[in-house]
Amino acid sequence: AKADEVHVLNWKGYGADEPWAVEAFEKATGNKVVNDFFNSEQEMLTKIRTNPGLYDVVMINAAFNDQAMDGKLIQPIDVSKLPNYADISKDKAGSPMLVHDGKVYGVPWVWGLTALAINDKSFDKPPTSIAEMWDAAHKGRVVIRDDAVEAVQFGAIATGQNINDIKDMDAVKAKLTSLMPQIKTFWSSENDWNQMVASNQIDIGTYWSGSADRAKTHFKLPVSLVVPQEGAVAWLDAFSIPVGAKNVAGAEAFINYMIDPKFYVEWVTKVGAPVSANTKAVEALPEDAFNRKVMGDPEVAKRIQFQAPITDAQREAYLALWQQLKVDVK
Amino acid sequence: MAGVQVSNVSRSFGAHKALDDVSIDFADGGFYALLGPSGSGKTTLLRQIAGFDFPDSGRIAIGGESVERVPVEKRRIGMVFQNYALFPNMSVADNVAFGLSVRGEAKAVIATEVQRALALVQLGKLGGRRPHQLSGGQRQRVALARAIVTKPRVLLLDEPLGALDKALRVDMQIELKRIQREIGITTIFVTHDQEEALTMSDRIGILRDGRLVQEGPPEEIYNRPKSEFAATFLGDANIFRGDTTGNGIRLADGTAIAAGAGATLAAGAKASCAVRPERIRIATDAGAPDGNANILKGQVSKRIFAGNNSTYFVERAGQTLKVIVQNTGMERLAEGQDVVLRWSPESTVLIAAN
Amino acid sequence: MAGVQVSNVSRSFGAHKALDDVSIDFADGGFYALLGPSGSGKTTLLRQIAGFDFPDSGRIAIGGESVERVPVEKRRIGMVFQNYALFPNMSVADNVAFGLSVRGEAKAVIATEVQRALALVQLGKLGGRRPHQLSGGQRQRVALARAIVTKPRVLLLDEPLGALDKALRVDMQIELKRIQREIGITTIFVTHDQEEALTMSDRIGILRDGRLVQEGPPEEIYNRPKSEFAATFLGDANIFRGDTTGNGIRLADGTAIAAGAGATLAAGAKASCAVRPERIRIATDAGAPDGNANILKGQVSKRIFAGNNSTYFVERAGQTLKVIVQNTGMERLAEGQDVVLRWSPESTVLIAAN
Amino acid sequence: MATTRILEWLGRLYILLLLAFLYLPIIIMALMSFNVSPFYQLPFEWTTEWYASLWQNDQLIAATWNSVEIAVITTVICVVLGSAASLALYRYEFRGKKFLQALLFPPIAIPWLITGTAMLIFFFGVGIGRGLHAILLGHVALALPYVIVVVSARLQTFAPELEEAARSLGANQWQVTRRVTLPWIMPGVIAGGLFAFAVSFDQFVVSYFLATPGQTTLPVEIYAAIRKGFTPEINAVSTIIIVVSMALMLLTARFFKFGGEK
Amino acid sequence: MAAATASRNGLRSALPLLAPAYLWLTVAIFLPLSAMVFFSFMTELPLSGKPWAFTLGNYAAFFSQSLYLTLLLASLRLGLEVTLWCVVIGYPAAYVLAKVLKGRSREAIFLLVILPFWSNGLVRIFSWAMVLREGGILDTALNAMLPFKINIDLMYSYPAVIIGLVHSYVPYMVLTCYLTLQAIDDSLIEAGRSLGASRLQVLKRVIIPLSMPGLVAGAALIFVPVVGSFMEPRILGGRTGTFYGTVIEDQFVAVFNWPLGAALSFILLAVVLVILAIASPVLRRAA
Numbered sequence A: 001a002k003a004d005e006v007h008v009l010n011w012k013g014y015g016a017d018e019p020w021a022v023e024a025f026e027k028a029t030g031n032k033v034v035n036d037f038f039n040s041e042q043e044m045l046t047k048i049r050t051n052p053g054l055y056d057v058v059m060i061n062a063a064f065n066d067q068a069m070d071g072k073l074i075q076p077i078d079v080s081k082l083p084n085y086a087d088i089s090k091d092k093a094g095s096p097m098l099v100h101d102g103k104v105y106g107v108p109w110v111w112g113l114t115a116l117a118i119n120d121k122s123f124d125k126p127p128t129s130i131a132e133m134w135d136a137a138h139k140g141r142v143v144i145r146d147d148a149v150e151a152v153q154f155g156a157i158a159t160g161q162n163i164n165d166i167k168d169m170d171a172v173k174a175k176l177t178s179l180m181p182q183i184k185t186f187w188s189s190e191n192d193w194n195q196m197v198a199s200n201q202i203d204i205g206t207y208w209s210g211s212a213d214r215a216k217t218h219f220k221l222p223v224s225l226v227v228p229q230e231g232a233v234a235w236l237d238a239f240s241i242p243v244g245a246k247n248v249a250g251a252e253a254f255i256n257y258m259i260d261p262k263f264y265v266e267w268v269t270k271v272g273a274p275v276s277a278n279t280k281a282v283e284a285l286p287e288d289a290f291n292r293k294v295m296g297d298p299e300v301a302k303r304i305q306f307q308a309p310i311t312d313a314q315r316e317a318y319l320a321l322w323q324q325l326k327v328d329v330k
Numbered sequence B, C: 001m002a003g004v005q006v007s008n009v010s011r012s013f014g015a016h017k018a019l020d021d022v023s024i025d026f027a028d029g030g031f032y033a034l035l036g037p038s039g040s041g042k043t044t045l046l047r048q049i050a051g052f053d054f055p056d057s058g059r060i061a062i063g064g065e066s067v068e069r070v071p072v073e074k075r076r077i078g079m080v081f082q083n084y085a086l087f088p089n090m091s092v093a094d095n096v097a098f099g100l101s102v103r104g105e106a107k108a109v110i111a112t113e114v115q116r117a118l119a120l121v122q123l124g125k126l127g128g129r130r131p132h133q134l135s136g137g138q139r140q141r142v143a144l145a146r147a148i149v150t151k152p153r154v155l156l157l158d159e160p161l162g163a164l165d166k167a168l169r170v171d172m173q174i175e176l177k178r179i180q181r182e183i184g185i186t187t188i189f190v191t192h193d194q195e196e197a198l199t200m201s202d203r204i205g206i207l208r209d210g211r212l213v214q215e216g217p218p219e220e221i222y223n224r225p226k227s228e229f230a231a232t233f234l235g236d237a238n239i240f241r242g243d244t245t246g247n248g249i250r251l252a253d254g255t256a257i258a259a260g261a262g263a264t265l266a267a268g269a270k271a272s273c274a275v276r277p278e279r280i281r282i283a284t285d286a287g288a289p290d291g292n293a294n295i296l297k298g299q300v301s302k303r304i305f306a307g308n309n310s311t312y313f314v315e316r317a318g319q320t321l322k323v324i325v326q327n328t329g330m331e332r333l334a335e336g337q338d339v340v341l342r343w344s345p346e347s348t349v350l351i352a353a354n
Numbered sequence D: 001m002a003t004t005r006i007l008e009w010l011g012r013l014y015i016l017l018l019l020a021f022l023y024l025p026i027i028i029m030a031l032m033s034f035n036v037s038p039f040y041q042l043p044f045e046w047t048t049e050w051y052a053s054l055w056q057n058d059q060l061i062a063a064t065w066n067s068v069e070i071a072v073i074t075t076v077i078c079v080v081l082g083s084a085a086s087l088a089l090y091r092y093e094f095r096g097k098k099f100l101q102a103l104l105f106p107p108i109a110i111p112w113l114i115t116g117t118a119m120l121i122f123f124f125g126v127g128i129g130r131g132l133h134a135i136l137l138g139h140v141a142l143a144l145p146y147v148i149v150v151v152s153a154r155l156q157t158f159a160p161e162l163e164e165a166a167r168s169l170g171a172n173q174w175q176v177t178r179r180v181t182l183p184w185i186m187p188g189v190i191a192g193g194l195f196a197f198a199v200s201f202d203q204f205v206v207s208y209f210l211a212t213p214g215q216t217t218l219p220v221e222i223y224a225a226i227r228k229g230f231t232p233e234i235n236a237v238s239t240i241i242i243v244v245s246m247a248l249m250l251l252t253a254r255f256f257k258f259g260g261e262k
Numbered sequence E: 001m002a003a004a005t006a007s008r009n010g011l012r013s014a015l016p017l018l019a020p021a022y023l024w025l026t027v028a029i030f031l032p033l034s035a036m037v038f039f040s041f042m043t044e045l046p047l048s049g050k051p052w053a054f055t056l057g058n059y060a061a062f063f064s065q066s067l068y069l070t071l072l073l074a075s076l077r078l079g080l081e082v083t084l085w086c087v088v089i090g091y092p093a094a095y096v097l098a099k100v101l102k103g104r105s106r107e108a109i110f111l112l113v114i115l116p117f118w119s120n121g122l123v124r125i126f127s128w129a130m131v132l133r134e135g136g137i138l139d140t141a142l143n144a145m146l147p148f149k150i151n152i153d154l155m156y157s158y159p160a161v162i163i164g165l166v167h168s169y170v171p172y173m174v175l176t177c178y179l180t181l182q183a184i185d186d187s188l189i190e191a192g193r194s195l196g197a198s199r200l201q202v203l204k205r206v207i208i209p210l211s212m213p214g215l216v217a218g219a220a221l222i223f224v225p226v227v228g229s230f231m232e233p234r235i236l237g238g239r240t241g242t243f244y245g246t247v248i249e250d251q252f253v254a255v256f257n258w259p260l261g262a263a264l265s266f267i268l269l270a271v272v273l274v275i276l277a278i279a280s281p282v283l284r285r286a287a
């Protein structure tokens, strides 16, 4: 990466690559943004491992920050260079997932849910229970993301367990096994989801809160997010700077820009987004905005469970389970 | 068994008339040779009879029945292709067995028949080889065996012996004739080898530019050619050109040539006389007078030895005449020697100018 | 110009000896015919001389110099390949021009020379065509023109006239001889056509299984074959086998055959006599007694008409003899007729048994 | 005769059906590049916006040019190296020739997934690294055997006497090659070149493992788009490519007969 | 026949012509494959920074979990089915092109058939969704033609994977078969029929055996990549889209377990080579 280029690794269509945002940032700082994308957290880690020195900024789900740090893939961030860092809500900024030995390895950006989203055309009134996914009426019109960790944690919620301390894996497996015949396909990108809704091929499925917002706001699709009574998985997305980054100053500027309220408000209103970790940014939203009204609702807050880091052994066990489930479909 | 009637058949490729109103009656069980320069339509004619290609007009009948709607495989023909067309994926024996096997003959019958056919063409031991392991001559014999083993009604042979050396060729000629006679197959045979055509066939047809020029038994065609082309294409001939008289022609220098055979023509018309070189007697003196004989004087310019005979080239009035003399062991004439040529009017064929 | 000396050349393919200790001296400016059955090594020998392939042992010299280390393109040969080997991507004229052009001749020179060579082979108008637009005979003539236009020292011809019909073939033979004489090219010529070999060449060599069987001028080879193979491979021969007497052999049935030529052999040894069919006189009666002549009685079983002559097959003591009679227009003998055969001892060649 | 006609007619019909099958998704692809909805939503609403935004999409355009460049270079290198190797295998006899010929098959016969991952491991390990140079290295290796096989097949139909004839006429090895052999094997060389181009240009698997961000090819970009978020700009660029290929192919068809003349 | 246009041991002359191509193949194919074999016996990648050792564990993993074998068999079946469909669809097309159609249109149609080759495979696969899904082209077209209502939703199913793969690979089959079919001399067909064989018998006994090299080459060119395919199943297969190839891809791209990925790849390679070796006598017999 050249000195005046900022190489960013993130999900596609997830804020950092919005053309208007990139343009504004470039104009303001003189840095050129080069985007690259991943398709799963696992792929993200592989990309940093196999491209040392290439990226300046990488968006890492806080639950994976540990793993990246253990692999010596990311470096501590000098938060004094980020004026907006002060406005990050304290509980998020101080999350033990992101701060190690007093050093900040990740700057909280947004948080959201892996909950359910529905095709409005298929429901007279929105369902309230996760059990809707198992309803025979939706057979062949249900989707779930092709990701072992997310799938298993979803199974944990469906069986009333703690997603970060699953005691009864057999129950999860049984629950997911019985879901498989309902499934149309495993989605892997927002685009998949949106395309299937657009052509009215699905009724319901797991979805990310920000993505559902984008589907509605930006793409005008009949999509609504449902936070089921059984709860939902929550995650905190944060920015980190990889070891060997060539443009640390640019990276800092970019991260600061990403947590700026001005960017956030524009992002939410134009495109749709999850909830910002910057309290000022959230406050800048209208009173009745989804990200304030619903996501800020204490009732909802009680129901959601934030993802915590998982061990290698857990990850392997989840992957094995998930692969087995997919193979057993045949 | 069945004869083949070709009636008024024409076939064009683009503007080129490959066959032009050809009619030939191939008699049942006959052996028929087709001759003609390269490109004269011989292969094209065989292909019409076989059913690979169809006439633009005209009619072909086999065994008295029109075959217009009969597909190739129902015509019961056997064919030897100019390029052999052996199946490269099959052994020699399987090639020969093919026709019997598609017909559903019993394995044992096929084996016996194939072995017999291979023995016939002197390839009894090569049944296991692949075509590409054979010499050109061997391939040709496999093609022959393959065509005859099914005992077809009609055998179409497109230069089937061209790649064989003399000895083998003669052997094959004898076998071919024997089989053909035994089973009585109607055989149509294309060849460039004149001796082969003359010695083997019952009748000969000469094609030129898609038209049938002359047709008849070998000796008749050889002895009574109807055109200069026929006279010189099949065998060799000395051609004299002049104006017809009552019984022959008169050359430009006034010499009269008496003819004993051929066309009857009005006196004064342009005409030619053809004389075969072997019909002319060459001598150093005039010999006993003979009122009838044509006599010309000339000078030997060259003698060419050709094994069983020699050809003398004799110069006369700006024309080179050829005379064939059998090499019986007599003393030969020297180059430069003055000679007298003499032949009978019966050896002279009168041909209308073309 | 240069002669070619082949000395003790051998060449094997695997276990198969394609050439076995062959020595031939091709005289400077001579015209040499190579004969032999298919697979006897003719093409292999030409390839050694051209330098496409190399002898396992022995030596080849052109113009007195060993060519072991001389690559093909420096040997100054011209070759006509059995399958023509015309460059398909070039026009006829460009094919002929190729040799001159790689040598870097001027454009104008090339154009003139090419036109002259094409005229020679009667293809003056076809210079612009592609090889695939030509008939087989035309292609062969292009190959010939291409080989001679560079005026090579040695001309190697592998059946160069095989695809031509008789008339064209004779024309080409004459042209070829003329050019060869004019420029004095040493020419080595492979052919299956016996008449062609006999009429065109100064000397003939006969190969069999990679060995040189006999070698000499055409008439000598024809008239004095040294083996039954040579006698029957080149031309036709009646072979009698028996024990040698002072001046001939005695057959198993006691008949004596007097020979006037050939090997001198110890009395009592096994030997053969060869008699050419055209040397035998056939008659219905014994005729005037002749103390010298060999006389046999027999019966005509068949007559085959072959254009300028006919062959009579005569049965005698279990043997079929062939007699060639020129078709001079005399009356013919009927099948079944008793006949007397008579030929001179000079027409009889004594051959050691092999 | 009638049967022949009927068969010919049926044959045409069959080819027509096959073409319909082959072109159905391509036509959809082209149509969707003019449809407003990015989700292939109907009813169809005409737009050229995707072409316009393609024009702005530097990354996609860069990847497209990378693909074209790599495919062209791959083709040139493969044609040169492959033709030379084919000639050597055709002309000369030596020990081990069979083995060398057999070695051509693994690259064709081994799934690209395996070759690609193996290249990734090896290039990474020895420091060749990844990026366009690695992609080129890989593409040439993948396409080379195709070229050698196709050119060799063409050489099988070449009569060795032609080279001999040329040499007997005084041409040296280079003159023989340039004036006689190359013209003859040209259809094979062109066919091999087309193969090489296709193998490289549509090569997704190997490129996928060897590409780095910023140094990618069109198929890799497209895969990323399909997996991570699709826009009809992809349809637009694909449509442009197929139209250009079609034009190039028809042009090629004018100059030679694929599979050789008969 | 190999022409000896030069002296008999040709290695010295051949070397300069051969060396560049084979060096290239060595660097880009043979060494990487060897490296992969090597990696497949390691516990960790050396470059991961973690300590590594030799192990058979990666191969053991294949045999200890039925999952991998199941997927391998599924992939082989997929390869076989796709290859068969390509033969069934492609061979007749090649035959018609080579032997039935005459004249100038032939070359053009042939080019049209293989043209999709030069368009992007991924996009074509992606476009199939439009055809195959419920309410897609196929569904709409069939419902428009049929008097009763049917539901055609092939998307995200095994048949969708087959259709997409056949569509991608059938031009290979047409190409290789066309090249061999076109080389069959028409006179062989005529010879067969003159010997009393019907069109069908000639096809079975002469044409198919003679075009076997093309068929086998086409089959290999299709079977091999399909067995390792991961992109098409992912896009078109939906929940049934898990195959051996997708698992290998995961090891390399997502899970970052290259040694296991290498071992799995190498097992696939071994299986494919065994299958090709079994098929090669067929090829040789037909050649």
Ligand SMILES: Nc1ncnc2c1ncn2[C@@H]1O[C@H](COP(=O)(O)OP(=O)(O)OP(=O)(O)O)[C@@H](O)[C@H]1O
Pocket: B013, B014, B016, B017, B018, B036, B037, B038, B039, B040, B041, B042, B043, B044, B045, B082, C135, C136
């Ligand atoms: N399919 C075709 N298309 C165009 N012209 C053709 C075709 N088949 C034959 N011809 C032409 O028709 C004429 C007759 O060809 P044919 O093959 O019958 O000759 P032939 O007498 O067998 O000659 P040869 O002795 O050389 O075999 C030739 O001029 C040839 O060029």
Ligand SMILES: Nc1ncnc2c1ncn2[C@@H]1O[C@H](COP(=O)(O)OP(=O)(O)OP(=O)(O)O)[C@@H](O)[C@H]1O
Pocket: B135, B136, C013, C016, C017, C018, C036, C037, C038, C039, C040, C041, C042, C043, C044, C045, C082
């Ligand atoms: N490259 C080769 N490999 C193996 N055997 C060969 C090779 N070239 C020639 N032979 C064999 O050597 C022998 C002589 O072959 P050659 O081609 O010289 O015969 P020929 O006398 O020219 O025959 P023809 O009259 O059929 O042309 C044959 O038995 C042939 O099979």
Ligand SMILES: NCCCCNCCCN
Pocket: A011, A012, A013, A014, A061, A190, A208, A210, A211, A235, A237
């Ligand atoms: N295409 C944008 C997707 C953003 C998803 N973020 C969710 C993180 C879940 N771990």
Ligand SMILES: [Mg+2]
Pocket: B042, B043, B044, B082, B158
């Ligand atoms: Mg012909």
Ligand SMILES: [Mg+2]
Pocket: C042, C043, C044, C082, C158
């Ligand atoms: Mg030869």
